[in-house]
Amino acid sequence: xxxxxxxxxTRREMKGYVFLLxxxxxxxxFFLVPLVxxxxxxxxxxxxxxxxxxMTWVGWENYRYIFQQDTVFxxxxxxxxxxxxxxxxxxxxxxxxxxxxxxxxxKGKGVFRTLFFxxxxxxxxxxxxxxxxxxxxxxxxxxxxxxxxxxxxxLPPMLARPLSSLFSQIILVLWYSGVPILIYMxxxxxxxxxxxxxxxxxxxxxxxxxxxxxxxxxxxxxxxNGVYTxxxxxxxxxxxxxxxxxxxMFRSGEPGGGYGIASSMxxxxxxxxxxxxxxxxxxxxxxxxxxxxxxxxxxxxxIERMHAERARNMKRKGGKKHGR
Amino acid sequence: MKKLLSLVxxxxxxxxxxxxxxxxxxxxxxxxxxxxTVAHWGQAEAGEPEVIEALIAQFEAAYPNINxxxxxxxxxxxxxxxxxxxxxxxxxxxxxxxxxxxxxxxxWALDITYYMENDPDAxxxxxxxxxxxxxxxxxYSYPAVMFPHMMYMNVTLFEQYNVELPDIxxxxxxxxxxxxxxxxxxxxxxxxxxxxxxxxxxxxxNGNQGKFGWDGEKYNFDxxxxxxxxxxxxxxxxxxxxxxxxxxxxxxxxxxxxWPPGMGRTAMHIDWPWTLAQFQTFRKDETGCEWVYYPxxxxxxxxxxxxxDNGVISxxxxxxxxxxxxxxxxxxxxQAALKRQETYRSLGYAVSRMPVVSTPEVWxxxxxxxxxxxxxxxxxxxxxGVNIVPSNWPVAPGWGTIEAYYNSNDIDGKILRxxxxxxxxxxxxxxxxxxxxxxxxxxxxxx
Numbered sequence: 001x002x003x004x005x006x007x008x009x010t011r012r013e014m015k016g017y018v019f020l021l022x023x024x025x026x027x028x029x030f031f032l033v034p035l036v037x038x039x040x041x042x043x044x045x046x047x048x049x050x051x052x053x054x055m056t057w058v059g060w061e062n063y064r065y066i067f068q069q070d071t072v073f074x075x076x077x078x079x080x081x082x083x084x085x086x087x088x089x090x091x092x093x094x095x096x097x098x099x100x101x102x103x104x105x106x107k108g109k110g111v112f113r114t115l116f117f118x119x120x121x122x123x124x125x126x127x128x129x130x131x132x133x134x135x136x137x138x139x140x141x142x143x144x145x146x147x148x149x150x151x152x153x154x155l156p157p158m159l160a161r162p163l164s165s166l167f168s169q170i171i172l173v174l175w176y177s178g179v180p181i182l183i184y185m186x187x188x189x190x191x192x193x194x195x196x197x198x199x200x201x202x203x204x205x206x207x208x209x210x211x212x213x214x215x216x217x218x219x220x221x222x223x224x225n226g227v228y229t230x231x232x233x234x235x236x237x238x239x240x241x242x243x244x245x246x247x248x249m250f251r252s253g254e255p256g257g258g259y260g261i262a263s264s265m266x267x268x269x270x271x272x273x274x275x276x277x278x279x280x281x282x283x284x285x286x287x288x289x290x291x292x293x294x295x296x297x298x299x300x301x302x303i304e305r306m307h308a309e310r311a312r313n314m315k316r317k318g319g320k321k322h323g324r
Numbered sequence: 325m326k327k328l329l330s331l332v333x334x335x336x337x338x339x340x341x342x343x344x345x346x347x348x349x350x351x352x353x354x355x356x357x358x359x360x361t362v363a364h365w366g367q368a369e370a371g372e373p374e375v376i377e378a379l380i381a382q383f384e385a386a387y388p389n390i391n392x393x394x395x396x397x398x399x400x401x402x403x404x405x406x407x408x409x410x411x412x413x414x415x416x417x418x419x420x421x422x423x424x425x426x427x428x429x430x431x432w433a434l435d436i437t438y439y440m441e442n443d444p445d446a447x448x449x450x451x452x453x454x455x456x457x458x459x460x461x462x463x464y465s466y467p468a469v470m471f472p473h474m475m476y477m478n479v480t481l482f483e484q485y486n487v488e489l490p491d492i493x494x495x496x497x498x499x500x501x502x503x504x505x506x507x508x509x510x511x512x513x514x515x516x517x518x519x520x521x522x523x524x525x526x527x528x529x530n531g532n533q534g535k536f537g538w539d540g541e542k543y544n545f546d547x548x549x550x551x552x553x554x555x556x557x558x559x560x561x562x563x564x565x566x567x568x569x570x571x572x573x574x575x576x577x578x579x580x581x582x583w584p585p586g587m588g589r590t591a592m593h594i595d596w597p598w599t600l601a602q603f604q605t606f607r608k609d610e611t612g613c614e615w616v617y618y619p620x621x622x623x624x625x626x627x628x629x630x631x632x633d634n635g636v637i638s639x640x641x642x643x644x645x646x647x648x649x650x651x652x653x654x655x656x657x658x659q660a661a662l663k664r665q666e667t668y669r670s671l672g673y674a675v676s677r678m679p680v681v682s683t684p685e686v687w688x689x690x691x692x693x694x695x696x697x698x699x700x701x702x703x704x705x706x707x708x709g710v711n712i713v714p715s716n717w718p719v720a721p722g723w724g725t726i727e728a729y730y731n732s733n734d735i736d737g738k739i740l741r742x743x744x745x746x747x748x749x750x751x752x753x754x755x756x757x758x759x760x761x762x763x764x765x766x767x768x769x770x771x
Contacts, residue, residue, distance in 0.1 A: 048410045049431035050640035072728070250403035253429025254724050255763045 038263040046259035047252055055260075062264035070256050073265055076240045077272060082162045084233050084276070087173050090166065091229050092222060095177035099184030100214070113185075120178035132172065132238060176232060180225040187221035188214070223284040227277060234273050241269055349442035351645055355389055358643055360650050361416035363395040364468070364635075365402060371673040378667045379660055383653040390646060395419070406432070415638045417647040418654065424457070424465040424634050424719045429768050433464040433636035439648045440466070445657050448681040450712040452532040452627060456540040457634070457719045460769060465634040467714055468655035469664075469677035472630040473524065474701055475618040476585070476593040476603060480611075481506060481513055487591075492619060492704045496528060499592065499621040500555075506591035509563035512576045517566040517590035519559055521552035522736075524594075527713040528623030534716030535629065536726060536757065543726060543757035550746040557740045566590045588613035594620070596631060597676040604674070604697070616697045619704025632680065632714035658683040665689055680712070721768060725760030726753070 042062055044055040066073055102113055151167070152160045166173065191214065199209050235242065245265045251257025362380075366372045380392045395416045397405035402422060409415050415432060427433040440446050440454055440463040453467045482489055487505050490498050503515030526533035529548045537544025559565035566589060570580040577587055585593040586602070588611035603615050620628050635655060637647045653660050661679035665686075668675045679686045684706060691702035704710070717723045730736075730753070738744040 047430055048407050050410055050415050050638055051413065051431070053411065054431075250407060251423070251426060251724075253423070253426035253764075253768055255767050257426075257767075 038266060041259050042264035042267055044260045046263075048259070058260065062261050063268070065256065065261060066264055066268060070261075072256075073241070073244055073268075076244055077269065079161070079165075080234070080239065080241050081272070081276060082158070083165050084230060086162050086166050087176075087233060088226060088229055090170075090173055091177050091180060092225055094174055095180035095225065096184050096218070098177065099181045099188060102181065103185055103188045113181075116181050117178040119175040128172075128236075128238060172238075176229065179228060179232075183221050183225050183228070184218060187218045191217045219284060219286055223281065226280045226284060230273070230276060230280065234269075241265075245269065349444060350439065350648075353387060353390075353646055353649060354643060357389050357391070358646065359391040359393060360418065360641075360643060360646060361393045361395050362650060362654055363397050363406075363416040363419040364654070365397070365399040365420055365633075366677075367396065368399065369676075371668050371671050374671060375664050375667045376654075378663055379654050382659065382663050383650060386653070387646075387649070390650075392650065413640065415640055417638050417641040417643065418635060418651045419638065420468055420633055420635045420655075421465070422718055424636065425459060425721055425764065425768055427636050428459055428464045431639050434639045434641065434644055434647075435462050435464060436466065436637055436648060437463045439645075443648070443652070445652060445681075448658060448683045449656065450680065450682055452527075452711050452713040453632070453680055456532055456534055456538065456716060457714060458540050459719070459721065460765065465636050465719065466651055466656050467680040468633045468635045468651075470630040470632045470680050470712065470714070471596045471598060471676070472628065472678055472705075472712065473520070473594055473596060473620050474600075475620055476595050476599075477616050477618050478588060478591050478593070478613055479616055480588060480613040481591040484513075485591075489616070490618075492700050493708060494618075494621045496525075496621045496623050500559075503559070503564050503592060507562075507564040512568070512572070512584075512589060514566035514584070514590045515564045516559060516592050516594075517585045518594040519556045519565050520594055521556050522549060524620065524629050525549070525552035525623065527625065527627030527629040527711075528620075529625045531625035531627045531711065532713060533625075533627065534713050534720065536716075536730075536753075538716040538720045538723075542761060543720075543722070543754070545750040545754045545757065550750055553736065553739050553746045556736070557742075560740060587611055597674075597678060600674055600676065600698075604695070614697075617701040619701055619708065619710070622708065622710065626709065627711045627713045630678075630712050630714060632718070633677075634714075634718055656680050658686050661686045662689055665693070669693055680714075682712075720761075721764035722757060722760030722762075725763065726757040729753070729756045729760075 041055075043057065043059055045058050045062075047054040098116055102109060102116070106112065151163050154160075155163065195213050196209055199213060204212065233239065237243075245262050248257050248265065249259055249262040252259065364372075364376060367376070376394055380394065384390065384392055395409070397409075397419075403426075406415065406419065406421070410430065410432060421427045421433070424433065446454070446466075449467060454463065457463065457465055457467065477489060479489065485506055485508065487502060490502060499516075505515070507513070507515035523535045525548050526535065526537040526544065530537065530539075530544070530546075533539050533544065533548075537546060537549055556565075560567045566584045568576070568584055568589075573582045573584070574580045577584065577589075584590060585595075586607050588607075600617070607613070608615065622628075633655075635651055637644060637651060641647045656679075658679070658681050661681060661683075662685070664677065664679075665675050675690065678690075682705075687702060687706045691699065691706060694702050717727070735744070735749060735753070739746055739749075
């Protein structure tokens, strides 16, 4: 029997697919059909009656309704994206700062890491909702000093609203930083420490090292964190857009309600989110010619070791020659 | 002795009802062996599972050929649960709904006008319950249970300011006079709290009207609404109505989230039966205040708004006649009310879900078994001949539109701050409401 020969690249690709397999199986089993169905629904007036599903073709009417008649959804969608810009910036910066601090040789580093990650595990949907309702996600000082009032008085409404919203949920926003901190830390640990040594020898201080070494090295991590955070913000149970879509599904007796409208809203939301992710990708994309190879892959490390060994051998051999 | 008498009375009444129903108006019940399904919410509340069990047992005893199965649906995702059941073609024969128009639009609800008009027991329902719940002239829902508004009278404050408690036949004019006398903002004691006048005045002064003047066909932003919203603003601005700021609550009550009515700071507080338990127990102990519970004051229209839970008969039921009967025995009928009351009493709980029928025996049963502080409230229902108007928001078309417009434009707030007068905005609200009703009916009736 002929032995099947699989190349190194194919083997690696296959490994990747094996890791992807659970997600693919889940997607095909649970999501694919509803996904296609929801596109179909979005072109219909859908009623789940006592005797079965009743669908009436309406074409693009549901989409027209969303943009021309529905005042709530488009406003919430705009608010979500304006809020997200600010929140994304705060989460990305805050988690980077914390990750850099936790990456220092501290005593009890593991405890601090756990503490920052804990809210993600502990605070599930209903708990989070309760905390928000109780006002536990706002800093009382911000309210007692009337910071929101000042913001609203000083800035145009377009800027004031997202800022006030950010202040009123600042603790919540910081809670969302658990996973980004972990991702940043992975990136930080992969940076070759000799680069910092070399830059110090060249006279760079910590500030310059951060901008010239740390930040460029973390660029891919910023993208991953950006995508993760945006998707997280978009799908959290506290998201108003999601709540509206969910609510409209079961209001088929009212104008602007029903599965048809809710499906078209969901697609508008998903496509807008897709666009936002593309923009994020473009912003964080590494420019050609500016790439700095400061992160080492496993192969690079192996190659470097090999070179170092060769150099040592050469040196030894050379030394012997000179000795003669 | 009283208990025994009321029990005998209830039994006699129940026995007399069975043949009466079969003879008058409605066709006879089936003699086949069938199974009916029913779904009610509130199963997490203490006493409700036992009530359901008792009601089913009572129905099955009256109709031994009918087996009843209770369908458990999570209350938090009630609509989703019903939608899932509908998509499988398994809607219960009888079920409660939060939103009647949606049930009608989804073709879940059977037209029950015939039963509503021909069942003698249905004539015991408060007239406004039948009339203002109609959609396009038809009954699709029945009122199941109600939570009437109650007046929590703080006897301690009445005594402190030497004011006598009113008669139960009091009017809204009496209420405002008393509020004035009892209000002492310098002591942080107030005459009234929870000023729901826009909810309550249309029923009180115009009779069969719900919030925003819903009369079964249209909303009415008329003089009564103008008076209600302006009175509210006046009471708050003159510090007759409790409206303490967080700062005041912190300084006076020691907690920015404190609830002044529960801390004995208001003489007449409007609330519902579901708050009763805490006032009768720990609020009383913590504050040292005594409360008695009154019916709401009356207006010329003799109507009173109550929060009502609604049910429907499934459009897909194979046994509509039997399902109608089941709805009656499980919730709105006099026999169901008596059984509910009896079960609650046997468990030692206060009755929070009140009957939707005006049947004197039912209210007499409540009065006979009431604690002293609740006697004025129940006497009010027996003696004053009030017509109970159901909360219109689960039933009235266009509600979502007018409510969203009203809240997003902060109408109450603007009138309170004097940025707007009620008369200025009434016509605009009327137009929005009319359009909302028209648009909703168009969707609802598929025009």
